[in-house]
Amino acid sequence: MNLQSLIFTAPRTIHIGESPIPNLLPHHVLVQTLRSAISAGTEMLIYRGEAPRELNADDTISSLSGSLAFPLKYGYCAVGKIVECGREIDPSWNDRTVFCFNPHETHFVASVNDVVPLPPDLDPDDAVFTPNMETAVNFLHDGQPVIGERVIVLGQGVVGLLTTSLLSRAPLESLITFDHYPPRRDLSLKCGATLSLDPNESDSTKYGEADLTYELSGSPSTLDRAIELTGFNGRIVIGSWYGNKTTSLNLGGRFHRSRIKLISSQVSTLTPELMSRWTKARRLDVALKMLNKIKPSRFITHRFKFRQAAKAYQLLDERPDEVIQVVFDYD
Numbered sequence: 001m002n003l004q005s006l007i008f009t010a011p012r013t014i015h016i017g018e019s020p021i022p023n024l025l026p027h028h029v030l031v032q033t034l035r036s037a038i039s040a041g042t043e044m045l046i047y048r049g050e051a052p053r054e055l056n057a058d059d060t061i062s063s064l065s066g067s068l069a070f071p072l073k074y075g076y077c078a079v080g081k082i083v084e085c086g087r088e089i090d091p092s093w094n095d096r097t098v099f100c101f102n103p104h105e106t107h108f109v110a111s112v113n114d115v116v117p118l119p120p121d122l123d124p125d126d127a128v129f130t131p132n133m134e135t136a137v138n139f140l141h142d143g144q145p146v147i148g149e150r151v152i153v154l155g156q157g158v159v160g161l162l163t164t165s166l167l168s169r170a171p172l173e174s175l176i177t178f179d180h181y182p183p184r185r186d187l188s189l190k191c192g193a194t195l196s197l198d199p200n201e202s203d204s205t206k207y208g209e210a211d212l213t214y215e216l217s218g219s220p221s222t223l224d225r226a227i228e229l230t231g232f233n234g235r236i237v238i239g240s241w242y243g244n245k246t247t248s249l250n251l252g253g254r255f256h257r258s259r260i261k262l263i264s265s266q267v268s269t270l271t272p273e274l275m276s277r278w279t280k281a282r283r284l285d286v287a288l289k290m291l292n293k294i295k296p297s298r299f300i301t302h303r304f305k306f307r308q309a310a311k312a313y314q315l316l317d318e319r320p321d322e323v324i325q326v327v328f329d330y331d
Helices: 040-047 130-143 158-167 182-190 222-229 254-258 280-294 306-318
Strands: 002-010 013-020 028-037 078-085 097-100 107-111 115-117 150-154 174-178 195-197 210-215 230-238 261-264 300-305 325-329
Touching: 002 306, 013 306, 028 097, 040 306, 078 107, 130 158, 130 210, 130 230, 130 280, 150 158, 150 222, 158 174, 158 182, 158 280, 182 195, 210 222, 222 230, 222 254, 230 254, 300 306, 306 325
Parallel strands: 150 174, 150 210, 174 195, 210 230, 230 261, 300 325
Antiparallel strands: 002 013, 028 078, 028 107, 028 325, 078 097, 097 115
16 A cells, blocks of 8 residues: 655645555554645745745654755644554554644654544544644743733734634733735634724724734734834734745834834744743643634635645635635545
8 A cells, every 4th residue: 555645846836646655663653644734824835935945844843854845745734543553552542533743645654652642522623723723822822911901913814813712712902803805804703803904904003002913924024014003012923934035124113112022933842931831742732622612623614635735725826815724635
């Protein structure tokens, strides 16, 4: 039996490759993929050739240890069932449904330490949001929202919606979100936003003076809007990854006198203020619990069979206004 893998070979070009399934090492398991989700922000940078090719994909994830240069396998939202265990693995692992930070492919071999057993009551359609939910949890750790604060979230893609869903559970004065696409703004309100606005609306700046602003749009030019909307001594958490995209910032105006803090947030690490008590395992456990509470499977707008992957990326590239979450089915 062979496995099939999605391979990015050049800008806007993907290929489904086939290769033998590797032999199992004693501490490895073979997983048959059930679902995998496209993480649109990062994966579209790769698909469009806008990711820095000299950068390692992720030094903390064994399946993503290579660089971002073409050709490469990528993806990190895989849910599957264990169908075979190495000789050192307890047979009770067989048939377990697990999550793994693994690229899009029909089967994969992983160390048992790299797979996360999922709660029996967690639907695979919710479980594919695990990485994005963990990112959203990390954003709240980094931003540290305080009771009664005014919070703004710029960008209501999947990560923005999950962040809004978590923030809505805090006792804030207001939670205002911004996105260009009406379906995302409608869903943002259902996730608990006080108000969701088109950033192009002429009066949108009147909602400024936020204590805490999240820049999650994926557009570096939006940083100027974040500064514009943040009050004196406010915090801006920059959760977007811009790849090779750059922009010029207006730091000579009110930013200079407003003591605004720019906070870089990335889920591969924990904020140093929490490292004495928190571990990545504890944060992941919180993310899994939040998945069952928030049920993000409602964000899935499109499903494709794995062999139709090229159509999925073309849709995201050409008609992003129609899409919130794309999932591959391997059934």
